[in-house]
Amino acid sequence: MTHHITGPLDRYRVLDLTRIRSGPTCVKQFADWGADVIKIEPPEDNSGYADRNSSDFQNLHRNKRSLTLDLKSSEGHDILMRLVDTADVLVENFRPGVKKRLGLDWDSLHARNPRLVLGSISGFGQTGPYAERPGFDQVAQGMGGLMSVTGLPGQGPVRVGIPIADLTAGMFCATGILMVLLERERTGVGQWVQSSLLQAQVAMLDFQAARWLIDGEVPEQAGNNHPTAVPMGVYPTSDGSMNIAVTGNRMWQDFCAVVDRCDLIEDARYATARQRLKNRDELNAMLHEITRTRTSKDLTEALIASGIPCGPINKIDAVFDDPQVSSLGMVVEVEHPKRGTQKVLGQPIVLSGATPVMHSATPDAGQHSDTILHELGLSETEVTALKKRKIV
Structure with a gap:
């Protein structure tokens, strides 16, 4: 295996058969931290699911190598299986039935390479009444309850x-794949890791779920008000608006002092x-009149000096102008052979002994096909023949 990138995950090879966003988001964690990620895609990318030149696609697929392969052909499938023999992880987000047809189901892959970890992301889970339904983020936001608690009271459902x-x-x-890779060091055997948009969305309900599960209370839309703390939320200023978060009586007293x-x-x-x-509406109405007389900058500085959490409500351009965001390294650059220097989003994780490896821009489809096939032992003649028949 030819792979010279260093990083905490540099000993792993990951086969990426994912599309859209959930799968690539998973794989990005491995690509950014040094794994050899091989993105496997159709020879003629007419699937209509992504514009390769879009900023979104360029941000999602950095640090990968690309191999084009017709998985419906027996030769294409055979090459994939030879790669499976060399891989630690395969990640896919096909519907369960499609997986089975392509021979990428857990039983087949596990029999072929018992050390392989299979990561599967679906819309609704691998089993159950909705297993074969197509998944879509906004559908999961709705079914998972998030849209019912997002937005202003009475506004109707709002997507995040x-x-x-x-x-x-x-x-x-x-996270699940990393757990299994750790356990594999003890057992020598891979596992099937599953997640779904619906499971993830329900899990992310967090305290809103607890309000129902434990208190029997169905949360409603609260807009910018925090469901349980006041004053907390968006407050108008003379030049815009800002977030202020006051919790506990001590902080309330300090806040009262700041606003005189x-x-x-x-x-x-x-x-x-x-x-x-209990008296949130009248208290907020009074506080709005007070905060409206101060500039965002002046009020922020006064509140911060008293240890009260607060901050501006930035548009996206202002986010990246913020000196703290700059110091956190949330923007990194990669060199694209055609597009030149490209800015992409950095990793939100800091390790004391390693940094994410931004070694290459999103590859063109099939950019590394020849190299990867040669690594598998195919000759130049064999590769040329596969290309002629549009298998690669």
Whole structure:
């Protein structure tokens, strides 16, 4: 296996048969931390699911090698199986029935290479009444309850502005694969790791789920108000708006001092967290009039000086202008042979002994086909013949 990139995962080879977003999000964790990731895609990419030149695609698929392969042909399938023999992980997000047809089901792969870890992401799970349904992020956001608690009260369901079910399903799957790779060091045997958009979305309900499961309460839309703490949420300023988060009585007293309303500390309507929650609307109406007289910068500095969490509400351009975001290394550059220097999103994980490896831009389809096939022992003549027959 020819692989010279170093990183904490550099001893692993990952076969990437994923599409859209949840699968690539999972695989990105391995690609960024040094694994040899081989992206396997159709020879003629007419699947209509992605624009290779889009910013989205370029951000998602960096640090991979690309092999084009017709998996429906026996020769293409044979080459994939030879790669399976060399791989540690295979990640896919086909529907369960499609997997079986392509011979990529767990039983077949496990029999072929018992050390292989199979990561599968689906819309609704590998079993159950919805197993064969196609999955889509917004559908999962709706079915998983998120859209019912997002948005302003009475507004009707609202989707979150990022594909949160896709992203978290990918992250959960990556975590599961890493767990199994650790256990494989003890057992020598791989496992089947499964996640789905619906499972991920339900898991992400977190405290909103607990309100129902433990308290029997069905949460509603709360808009920018925190469900249980006041004052917490969006407050207008003279030049825009900002987030302020006041928790506990001590912080409430400090907040009253900052806005020059210490009289509120003694007001029975706002003396405890429970009372503030009960009288939230009138308290917020009063506070809005006060915060509206201050600039965002002035109020932020005063609140931070008193240890009260707060911050601006940035548009995306302002996010990347923020000095803290810059210092966290959330933007990294890769060199693309045609597009030149490209900025992509960095990793949100910091390791004391390693950094993510941004060694290559998203590859063109089949960019590494020849190299990978030669690594498998195929001759130049064999590779040329496969290309002629559009198997590669």
